[in-house]
Amino acid sequence: MDIHSQVLRQLNNRREGFSLEQPFYIDPDYYKLDLEMIWYRDWLFVGHDCEIPKAGNYVTLQIGDYPVLVLRTREGEIRAFHNTCRHRGHRVCTKDSGSATRLVCPYHQWTYQHDGTLMSARHMGDDFDKKQFGLKPVHCESVAGYIFVCLANEAPDFAPVRATIQPYMAPHRLAETKVAAKNTIIEKGNWKLVWENNRECYHCAANHPELCRTYPEAPTATGVQGAGDDPFISEHWQR
Template sequence: MLNKVSSSITTLLDERRAGHSLPAGLYTRDDVFEADVEVFFMNHWIQVGVECDVPEPGDASVIDIGSTSLILLRDDDNQIRVMRNVCRHRGSRLLDAGSSVISKLVCPYHQWTYELSGELSYAPHMGKDFDKSCRSLKPVNFRSIGGLIYVCLSDDPPTDIKRLEEVMEKRLAPYDLRNTKVAHQVDVIEKGNWKLTMENNRECYHCSANHPELCVSFVDLDFGFDPDSLSPEDRNEAEEHFALYAERTRGWEEAGFPSATVEQVRHCETNFRTQRLIISGAGESQTEDATAASSKLLGTMARKDLGDLHLWGHNSWNHVMGDHAVTSTAVPLSADTTLVRTKWLVHKDAVEGVDYDLDKLTHVWVATTEQDSELVARSYAGIQDSAYEPGPYSKFSEGALDDFSSWYVERMRAHGY
């Protein structure tokens, strides 16, 4: 039997019309926010970081999701581990937010000490009969997929992440993201619900009017269009473009670079989509002039013409190019605020000022992220207005939003709402 809060959320889910945005309460209400965190950030796989966040043994990084805190670290055997940031004595946080370098995990409260494996090695004044073996730090289910770190906080994580692993390990292998470094990181607090952040990212209906920097390297026709509105000349251009896509995709795949669209976006637990996108103009990278930002290419890459390997999940989006990668994760902070963390990755041996210029590397996505933050805030402000009612998605430009909203409702119902 659902309680009153659950029943109320169920009513909102029932009100959602196919092909339309969600009812206002699903974006604005605190009880929905709490349910979202539980369903989508505690019981589904989420992307939280990259292996190069912790490049050396002893490197640690704290990731907070709601009231949950995680430690991503590299142990003495050079293996990645993820564990709960909670001392097994009386629950104190072991590490503060951010990055640190440690030889052991020492609780600042009572000095309980853990190896980088999570094993409790020292617990003062607990008596000779105290059994340390059952007081190791609690591990977290995680996967490193091509160097991208996914975690699931449930004891029963979704098994369909195997499809994501199968597809992306092969696609990401030539870029060797495990041997990159974080050249730059930007945290932006968006004034809107996390679902608006993800919806905004999943369409480019808004791009030509709002993202001049990004549009240098993105192809306008990829943003979606109404074919009936095109002139004969524009229609011919569109046909030529999609013929080029078919030709490029075929050529890339024949050369050993999987490129075709793969998506798992409805009737599933682990939501993702990937495709290799053509880069416009010079065709090399998402920079101001579409040329490569780093002369030292990633991994085993010897080509700059392999486009943008795009991957999104329900809390992340990634763009991987020959010279660098951009990875972004979204973490809900409250019903009306969302953390967007963006990282720029380059080859681990690339030297700033020698192999790459930091401004050229970051300019496009710094600008785009700031622009998107403003758009999300405007959208959230409007949704709070009593005049808001769910509007229809463009079937030409916003099909991915309908997929996302439909998947959201499916997953909420699967968890009892």
């Protein structure tokens, strides 16, 4: 049985309310499939508007095999590109974050504008058409100060993502904030395990007593759906 059918069979047979079978968390082939079927196809949260407040500010990140660059253009737009030089594939921006009036590849100095167009490529000859070698764009959207990208050729409709997120995030006016400090947490575990933990606060009483002072332990508190109908949560918001 090929791995696609095997995974589908296991997903169809999964027991509601129980963990997935072991290979979903540890098997490198399952992980590769996760990347292909989910991470390279859907919208991913990658950062905040306030991390790149000025024209030329950028952040870089790695999504599976793909280096990605997110930047603020001179017009104030947030754009994303594959952070891969169209000459020989060097990373164009090599730092985690920075600021650049132009994007200069450190290998042979091909130089790109904020909109990804190639503006200079030394010694390439008169018949070289720079228009054909701009940075490859990545779909990019921003909602309530949160930036999302999608690596797929055809991105799924962003409207439902926007509609879900906007009401929760807009009141915090994150686009008007500034970065005061940064903290990187690397969790050494499969991403599904991280999210399964994130979606429940059953473990909070034992592990985050300080959080429990401000955050309800109710199962609906961490869910997007249903929280509004839960009297416990409604009462919490009133407070």
